[in-house]
Amino acid sequence: MxxxxxxxxxxxxxxxxxxxxxxxxxxxxxxxxxxxxxxxxxxxxxxDSQALRVGLSGTPGVGKSTFIESFGLMLLREGLRVAVLAVDPSSARSGGSILGDKTRMEHLSREPNAFIRPSPAQSHLGGVARRTREAVALCEAAGFDVVLIETVGVGQSETVVAEMSDLFVLLLAPAGGDELQGVKRGIMEMADLILVNKADGDLKAAAQRTCADYAGALRLLRKRPQDPEGFPKAMTVSALQVEGLETAWSEMRALTRWRRETGHFASRRAAQAEYWFGQEVRQGLLAQLDQPEVRALMQDMGREVAQGRVTPTAAALEILEKLRANR
Structure with missing residues (x-):
């Protein structure tokens, strides 16, 4: 090739x-x-193409795929090209994934200026696939204006996507928790914009209450240097009724514009590049454990540990010492 x-x-x-x-x-x-x-x-x-990278997270069933389709179609109407990198959970037993995002985004997938690519999470933690960051770079080179990165959707620990996106959007369902729930550290601290979805019909009032709860919770979090006054903020949207999406996009553009003007946009991307350098080194070191001779050694030592002849800590130290000696 x-x-x-x-x-x-x-x-x-x-x-x-x-x-x-x-x-x-x-x-x-x-x-x-x-x-x-x-x-x-x-x-x-x-x-030298540079797209706006938007990470999108939320619990399963919150309506991420519906939101992405409605939001993506809105961006297409504005003349923008949109790429969607969706990560599906992998089975712990078979290792397989359904990869059904293209099916769920039926209308968006038919658009010539949209590109949807589902990928399996496999064993990688943090809600994204291990090589999603490189896939984002490919989409940028292909001239897409906005790259939407949809995570697996597992909850509080799903923060790795913030290390590969310019904006991190957290989708929540109505009545998903009170103000104290919103103060939880982890994914809440990473969010730039919190969107309470399904704000329509019988759920509209509940969505407005949930939005107010999270808006109050955000005010209790320590202010970040990369945020202008009023950010991060909580809003209500309805992906099904296509309501609130234009306002959300306006807020995203305003935040991006402010970060570009103040230098936070460029400095954030530089910090992300440094972060992924460290991750690549760690993954390279872990890959050494997949060498046949090392695997055989670990299996032998594992049997020793299982039979109680050596402690896990002592066995691990012995393996590491042998790796150092073989360098």
Whole structure:
């Protein structure tokens, strides 16, 4: 596979080439990882495209797919090109994923200026796939204006997406918790905008109360330097009735504009690059444990631990010492 030609086709907005490149990025084969590194480097040197990266999280059933479809269609009407990177949970037993986001976003998936790519989370924690960050870079090089990153949707620990997005939007359901619930650390501290979805019909009043609860909770959190006055904020939306989406988009643009003008946008991206450098080093070290001789050694030591002949701590230290000695 010629990486220069693939990069050229991606920058020419060839959707098939983009899909092929993301498949390459998600592969764990050593030769594919080398090709991926070469491809990303070529695109970095030849493409200066920069999309707005929006991370979107929320518990299962909150309406993330419905919101993304309605929101994406609204952005398309404004003349923007939209990419959606959706991460589906993987089975702990079989390792498989349904990858049904394209089916749920039926109308958006048919639009020529939209691109939807579902990926399995596999064993990666934090709500995103391990290579989602590189997939975002590919979508930027393909000329998309907005990249929406939909996480698995598992709850408080789902904060890794904040390390690859410019804006982090948290979707909540009506009557999902009182003000004390909203003060919980973790995902709440990462959110730039909290949207209480399903604010329509019989749930509208409950959605407004929930929004007020979270707005009060946000005022109790320590102010962050990357936020102007009034942010982060809570709002109500109805993805089904397409209500409140334009206001939410207006707030996202206002926050992005302020961060660009004050230098927080660029500094945040620089900090994210440094964060992912550290993650790549850690993943590289962990990959050493997958070498056949190391796996065999760990199995032998695991049996020793299971039979009570050695403690887990002592066994782990012995493995690490042998890894150091083999370097």
């Amino acid at each position: 010629d990486m220069t030609e693939l990069a050229r086709r991606i920058m020419a907005q060839d959707r098939r080439a983009l899909a092929r490149a993301i498949t390459l990025v998600e592969s764990s084969r050593a030769d594919h990882r080398a090709q991926t590194t070469a491809l990303i480097e070529i695109l970095r040197e030849t493409s």
